[in-house]
Amino acid sequence: MPPKYFYDDAGSRLFERICRLPEYYLTRAELALTRRHIAAIARFAGKGCELIEYGSGESLKTPLLIRALRPAAYLPVDISRAALRGAAERLGRAFPWLDIVPVHGDFLRPIELPRPRAPRVVYFPGSTIGNLTPEEAHAFLSMTRGQAARMLVGVDLRKDANVLHAAYNDSRGVTAKFNLNLLERINRELGADFVPRRFSHYAFYNAAAGRIEMHLISLARQSVRIGRHRFDFEPGESIHTENSYKHSIDGFRRLAAQAGYAAPKAWTDRKGLFALHALKAA
Numbered sequence: 001m002p003p004k005y006f007y008d009d010a011g012s013r014l015f016e017r018i019c020r021l022p023e024y025y026l027t028r029a030e031l032a033l034t035r036r037h038i039a040a041i042a043r044f045a046g047k048g049c050e051l052i053e054y055g056s057g058e059s060l061k062t063p064l065l066i067r068a069l070r071p072a073a074y075l076p077v078d079i080s081r082a083a084l085r086g087a088a089e090r091l092g093r094a095f096p097w098l099d100i101v102p103v104h105g106d107f108l109r110p111i112e113l114p115r116p117r118a119p120r121v122v123y124f125p126g127s128t129i130g131n132l133t134p135e136e137a138h139a140f141l142s143m144t145r146g147q148a149a150r151m152l153v154g155v156d157l158r159k160d161a162n163v164l165h166a167a168y169n170d171s172r173g174v175t176a177k178f179n180l181n182l183l184e185r186i187n188r189e190l191g192a193d194f195v196p197r198r199f200s201h202y203a204f205y206n207a208a209a210g211r212i213e214m215h216l217i218s219l220a221r222q223s224v225r226i227g228r229h230r231f232d233f234e235p236g237e238s239i240h241t242e243n244s245y246k247h248s249i250d251g252f253r254r255l256a257a258q259a260g261y262a263a264p265k266a267w268t269d270r271k272g273l274f275a276l277h278a279l280k281a282a
Contacts, residue, residue: 003131003242004079004106006178008185012083014178019060021174023166026127027060029274030154034064037267037276042068044265044278045121045150052077052120052148054107055128062087065123066095072118073099079106108132108140113147120148127156127274130211130245134255137245141259141279151261151279158246159273161205168203168212168244176201179214179241192226202238214242249275257282 007015019027034041042065045051051071053062055078066074074091078084081104088102105111122144129137144151168175179201183194199216206213218233225231247255252275253263261279268275 001182001239001241002108004108005185006182006242007078007080007083008181008189009080009082011178011181011185012080014174014181017174018170018178021170021172023170025163025167025273026156029269029271030125030127030276031061031064033267033269033274033276034061036269038064038068040265041065041152041267041276041278045069045152046119048072048118050075050116050118050120051123052113053123053125054144055079055124055126061125062091062123063094066091066098069121071098073101075101075103075113077103077105077107077111079104108136110143119150122148122151124151125154125276127154127244129153130156130247131243132245133243134245137255138259141256141261145260145281149281153252153256153277153279155247155252155266155275155277156244157268157273157275158210158248161207163273164205164212164246165203168214169201173201175203175214179203179216182241183216186226190226192224194224195222198222199239209243210246212242212244212246213240214244215240252277 018024047069049071050073052075076084076087084102084104088100092100180196183196186192187194198219200219202215202217203212215238218235218237220235223230223232249266256263256279260282262282263277263279265278266275
């Protein structure tokens with residue numbers, strides 16, 4: 001299933017908790033590299049730009065960019081109205097001088113943005129691009145090239161599978177709740193009759209595909225109704241809920257080049273866990 005459906009209000013709150021878990025290195029690594037390289041990142045983006053952030057969510061890294069760039073406007077784009085509203089309110093209090101223009105929508109589809117008043121830079125942090133298949137990532141990058149000549153993209157790097165396994169199977173079970181919340185949302189919004197306790201969270205690293213896969217595994221033989229449709233599950237059968245692709249530096253540069261971008265620079269944290277790529281329309 002497209003992982004965008006995780007992010008109802010409850011899912012967005014659970015993901016905020018995931019970002020603070022000790023096993024979930026991604027947010028800490030990206031924050032660390034952004035702090036360490038913020039001057040160079042700001043030089044690439046250009047002060048006074050309009051900053052568009054796709055999948056803004058809680059906007060944890062964004063204040064660092066806003067302080068460094070002093071953007072003419074900030075346009076957060078998110079599929080979750082609650083996350084979008086919360087981020088806009090927090091940043092509005094922190095930066096009362098900033099023109100914040102929240103945009104509710106699915107960034108994988110063309111989104112109508114206000115007319116630009118300054119050169120635009122797209123900020124796409126958090127390794128959200130890893131949720132897209134290579135074909136979807138190519139299409140997204142190609143579409144975004146028409147909105148801004150420069151882009152900053154957070155990319156989770158390939159690493160020890162044990163580190164990845166721990167990040168998606170945390171000891172507190174928050175990721176499991178995040179995954180199972182999808183069934184609660186289907187019940188509520190589509191009139192289904194899933195019994196979440198009859199499913200179990202399962203995440204593993206598929207080395208051949210270079211991605212983490214998240215599944216919900218049926219624990220019993222069962223039948224589930226969604227509207228007028230009925231789906232039968234055998235024990236061990238799964239709903240595939242998310243992919244999270246991991247890239248090498250060179251591999252992502254090749255992907256960006258295929259979408260019409262040059263990638264002159266990539267910044268990483270000290271441990272080499274995460275990268276922020278600077279992309280320039282070729």
